[in-house]
Amino acid sequence: xxxxxxxxYFWVILFAVxxxxxxxxxxxxxxxIYANFRQFLAEIVIxxxxxxxxxxxxxxxxxxxxxxxxxxxxxxxxxxxxxILLATVQPGPLYGAFPVAYILFKxxxxxxxxxxxxxxxxxxxxxxxAFEIGFLGVKFWFLRFTFSLLVFVxxxxxxxxxxxxxxxxxxx
Amino acid sequence: MQILIVxxxxxxxxxxxxxxxxxxxxxxxxxxxxxxxxxxxxxxxxLVSIFIYLVPEKVITEYLGSNSGALGIVSAxxxxxxxxxxxxxxxxxxxxxxxxxxxxxxxxxxxxxxxMVGTLxxxxxIKYFGKKAAFMRNILSFFGAIIIGLMIGVFFR
Numbered sequence: 133x134x135x136x137x138x139x140x141y142f143w144v145i146l147f148a149v150x151x152x153x154x155x156x157x158x159x160x161x162x163x164x165i166y167a168n169f170r171q172f173l174a175e176i177v178i179x180x181x182x183x184x185x186x187x188x189x190x191x192x193x194x195x196x197x198x199x200x201x202x203x204x205x206x207x208x209x210x211x212x213x214x215x216i217l218l219a220t221v222q223p224g225p226l227y228g229a230f231p232v233a234y235i236l237f238k239x240x241x242x243x244x245x246x247x248x249x250x251x252x253x254x255x256x257x258x259x260x261x262a263f264e265i266g267f268l269g270v271k272f273w274f275l276r277f278t279f280s281l282l283v284f285v286x287x288x289x290x291x292x293x294x295x296x297x298x299x300x301x302x303x304x
Numbered sequence: 305m306q307i308l309i310v311x312x313x314x315x316x317x318x319x320x321x322x323x324x325x326x327x328x329x330x331x332x333x334x335x336x337x338x339x340x341x342x343x344x345x346x347x348x349x350x351l352v353s354i355f356i357y358l359v360p361e362k363v364i365t366e367y368l369g370s371n372s373g374a375l376g377i378v379s380a381x382x383x384x385x386x387x388x389x390x391x392x393x394x395x396x397x398x399x400x401x402x403x404x405x406x407x408x409x410x411x412x413x414x415x416x417x418x419x420m421v422g423t424l425x426x427x428x429x430i431k432y433f434g435k436k437a438a439f440m441r442n443i444l445s446f447f448g449a450i451i452i453g454l455m456i457g458v459f460f461r
Contacts, residue, residue: 140343147350161357168353175403176396180338182312188334189319192326225390227425230432247441254419260391266308267399268411275456276412283448284420290444295437302432
């Protein structure tokens with residue numbers, strides 16, 4: 133446990149030592165770097181607890197299993213709606229979506245909807261909205277949301293044509 | 305910012321009224337995620353502090369500001385494509401970038417390519433989707449990210 137903590141915070145400790153040393157020996161660049169750091173930290177520190185509070189609550193209240201049950205029923209527009217909805221309730225890095233894409237494929241989702249799922253998973257995760265709005269504003273969030281939707285739905289259509297009928301997903 | 309405070313308070317109160325136990329589980333999960341990401345966040349903050357010290361603001365606005373043109377956009381897309389930064393760290397970073405004079409277009413391209421294009425995870429993606437589909441999805445996403453950024457830029461003039 134202690135070892136893990138030390139490893140996780142190795143660079144942070146190194147930075148702290150550097151800053152401390154700068155103040156002791158009067159190294160001006162170090163002091164200025166610390167001033168930047170403090171300013172950035174202050175900008176973030178008020179927002180972060182609120183965001184993680186929202187994410188935690190989101191995690192316990194959204195019934196993912198209920199949404200999952202709707203996947204695979206048809207590959208038309210309603211299928212598209214459900215894959216996008218499923219994608220938005222799962223935060224995480226894109227590679228976390230690959231195994232889910234395999235399950236969607238097994239359940240009979242179309243290639244188009246699978247690529248739309250990947251797009252929605254990467255840019256539209258609801259828990260990230262708090263972060264995006266907090267740091268970049270509502271306007272930015274709304275614009276990126278709208279244009280991303282347009283772009284990755286288009287990518288879904290292009291990919292469907294490109295991969296053809298014999299498209300399949302392996303179990304990784 | 306005010307929106308977020310109000311939203312968080314409303315959600316918290318509603319959640320407490322409906323189910324106290326569930327609410328505490330949620331708070332605990334949020335706190336746990338926060339602690340997991342804290343070291344990465346602090347490292348990025350210290351790197352940015354050093355970067356901002358070394359690179360004068362004039363240079364940043366010149367190469368990544370709203371009049372920087374194609375060079376800033378393409379480099380943002382390339383850097384975003386090869387980086388693996390969680391969104392929890394990327395958005396605070398993006399906020400700092402904007403406050404330092406980086407244009408919204410460049411920030412949007414960086415964020416979007418970061419999330420949609422995965423160069424480092426490409427081998428894994430190939431295992432699932434095959435070479436053909438994996439390459440094509442990443443190439444389309446790369447240009448998609450640039451298009452999204454340019455469209456956002458239109459509204460921030």
